[in-house]
Amino acid sequence: MAKANNSQNVSFGKPKVGGAVFRAPMGTPLPQNATDPLDDAYENVGYISDAGVTNTTDAETASITEWGGLTVLTVVSSTSETYGFTMIETREESAKVRFGDSNVKADELGNLSIDHNGLPSDMSQYIIESILTGNRPDRYVIPSATVTEVEETSLNSSDAKGWGVTLAANADDRIGGATSREYIAAIVDKVELALAEGDTAPKTNMAPEETQTLAVKATPSGASAPVKVTTGFTVQSSDPETIAVEGNVITAKKDGKATVFVYVANNTLSLEITVASAKAALTGARTRTAKTSK
Template sequence: MTATKNNKKNVSLGKPMVAGVAYRAPAGTALPADATSELDDAFACVGFIGSDGITNATDTDTTTETDMGGVTVINEISSYAETYQFIMIETKKESLQARYGDANVTEQEGKISVSHTMPTGESSEWVFEILMTGNRVKRIVIPDATPSEFGDITYNSTTVIGYDVTWAANPDDRIDGATSKEYIAPLGAAAAAALVNTIDKA
């Protein structure tokens, strides 16, 4: 039996790609199926993400039953949910549409109008491009994301204006019923240059 040894090259920080980290597209857009292929043109970068980065959380409920003698006879996960939370810190059409909904944001000749209304729960797709230590890239694909929670927005002279949204990742048949899917690959110099060029939609 071959033992797998510790390897510090597998320990990684998560940093944004130079061109951006978070990309949003309308529901039904073609999904990437690997870590480095070109994204569909419908994916638009929502801009810089706050210093806390992207938080991926899971929530599970467990059904446990014991018999009359106190012996556990069943212990199974009965529900599972996954969310992604982050703060968009650029004020532009793409980030505002992600926060307030596509139909509520218009832009013409650099002038933006935003209507604050009851969220509709519209579905969208997200792709996160994360540069890992050791010259690797992780791509996280969420085929069906709906907004589930909105953070407060603070306006003052010391806090950056940010749009805090938590997204529920919903099961999707295109990734075999999963809620999201990760792809990880080495990123050579040529691949890195090509990837930066293809995802630079900011």
């Protein structure tokens, strides 16, 4: 049965608060969904003009005609994809996009020295972060891109100074040979944490070396019942030395407290966990008993 129309799927493409376009050196780890935290190597290029970001696909075709002039076959002979935006913050990160890493120098105070040497030759990878209606993340991952065009820079009293660039997205094996990959978070009405096995909530008290495999119970928009999933969300720890994270598995490492954060669709869940060894738990119990006896 075909799905009915849903106005929640109609959106503007607004920038993510705190940064919308990020750049990193080639080889930096790529996020695997719409909510994965970015590697520290990604640098925010600053505010983008109100024209936003444009994504364009161009294609060339070749046709075969028969004797009478009818087209009997048309094939796509080549395609290319580009992204365009104008950076309106004058800062080191945006200057490196426009002019290239080797042409931009910044001292400890932030003074910039920029050599205008035509188009930059650097290949870099980019992440574009957009937010759809309902705080729904929409992420574009561009593993390899080259600046192929730049806009003229105007200096006047009515327009913001900006560096406009066009990025040519290059095919990359890390995303199956595609030129970019878009991740759009689901619309969910209700989410809660669970364990992968059984139907219980995760424990808030753990012993060192104890593990828990997390799952998420979520109700997709328009659905009547929740589903339990073990993928499609991101887990982080406030203190990896106390609670380590690998995928959706958390492992207690040493006595202490840590908060586990789970990012799913447009929701953030948290779980505060106390890690205590048997010796620490026994000492705590004795202390409470002593206080009670007094």
